[in-house]
Amino acid sequence: MHPIPCVLMRGGTSKGPFFLASDLPDDEEARNELLLQIMGSGNELEIDGIGGGYPQTSKVAIVGPSSTEGVDVDYLFVQVMVEQRRVDVSPNCGNMLSAVGPFAIEKGLVKPSGDTTCVRIRNVNTDTLIEATVQTPNGQVRYDGDAAIDGVPGTAAPIHLTFLNAIGARTGKLYPTGQSRDTFDGVEVSCVDAAMPMVLIHASSLGKRGDEAPAELDDDKAFMTRLELIRCQAGLAMGFGDVSDKVIPKPVLISKSDAHAPLTVRYFMPHRCHKALAITGAVGLAIACSNGESLIRDLIDPDSIKGEMDIAHPSGRLSVAMTPDPSGQAPICSLLRTARRLFSGDVFVPDAND
Structure with a gap:
């Protein structure tokens, strides 16, 4: 050995x-x-x-x-x-x-x-x-x-993590398809590339509340099959080709939460629901929110986010601190980890x- x-x-x-x-x-x-x-x-x-x-x-x-x-x-x-x-x-x-x-x-x-x-x-x-x-x-x-x-x-x-150049981590663009909203399999989505390529989907568009337990989502085979269909179509449109054997882009269900965490998410890896939330996913969500053009705009007014964004996930909450980027392109995102x-x-x- x-x-x-x-x-x-x-x-x-x-x-x-x-x-x-x-x-x-x-x-x-x-x-x-x-x-x-x-x-x-x-x-x-x-x-x-x-x-x-x-x-x-x-x-x-x-x-x-x-x-x-x-x-x-x-x-x-x-x-x-x-x-x-x-x-x-x-x-x-x-x-x-x-x-x-x-x-x-x-x-x-x-x-x-x-x-x-x-x-x-x-x-x-x-x-x-x-x-x-x-x-x-x-x-x-x-x-x-x-x-x-x-x-x-x-x-x-x-341990404090600060992401310095998160936009376009894989494609060079915040919106790899060239637009902030697309439609795949009759469902409106936002294809975002900031720290992690993701496909944002309103939970209600797939018949979900958005606050389900990960195991409940994993066990819904019809839902998971449709989620994968949308993910593969989005991956092709984002320039990744056939993504059936890749873990990007990540599909993310988004829904309205409460005043303490205005956004609730269910993040997939991509074939099982994350029991918390990926850090790169949180950074991408914060940047997409601050941009104000993605589907998140339907849930949150970006002007209401004052330097920090709380995101609810299955294990609790995650906060992303945002400071202005000198280039003016997107906020610099920092997070607390251990x-x-x-x-x-x-x-x-x-x-x-x-």
Whole structure:
């Protein structure tokens, strides 16, 4: 058996192994096959690997020094499918991103700088820049603290993520189809690309309230089939081609909430409903709201959002702070997250000649 150094970390509401890029094969095909073995992909429990048997816990982060000037580390996110033996590297994952800064510091890729350390990260998947502010008193990453995020029990040290160039993460455009509203299968949608390519749909357009439990939505096979049909049509219109084997774009049901969180969402990954909300999804929703042209305009007046947007999801709420971008294109979005180092050691895979 072949050992590979690995750190299992929780990042936000996701969890998965973190690797140094230098510990994995340079060849993409060989790397992906190795990750499938490590995670146990191809089995609903991922029983012969360290994957968690659910999309939120079948994720991998690969981190290494960046060759880009002014950037500390490069971070490649890999979504490992649970029941299908394949991976997808098309999207970013903002929750796993929460743990990239601590991992990079503890692996010596970034030197601590006082009580807090700012780690400048380039997400390789989308070529976007994010700044992560990590607590580092006495030159050590601190994980314990008083910050709480919905979807994770207990409290931990705060990690602040700031997305610097979120618009057009995959397509270069906020509205990849060239318009803010489209119609697929008789349903009006907004195709948005900001931090994450998404297809926004009024929950009522598909006969839903918008506040259903994730399991209730997952179990409605007719609904899930139609959602996938719309997603595939939207993916083609957004320039992604056949997306039946891709995890982007993500379909998102939106509905009116209350004064404490004016927007309620159900975010899909894409074939199961997220039990909370992706960070990249929250950033994209905030930018789409501030733009004032997407379907969100039917639910929220963008002028009513004063520097912060609360979004309700199945596990609670998520707040996105928005500050003006000097370029005037879109607000810069920041979010509070937490992370935790769970264990470090070696993960074992069969030798190539076994």
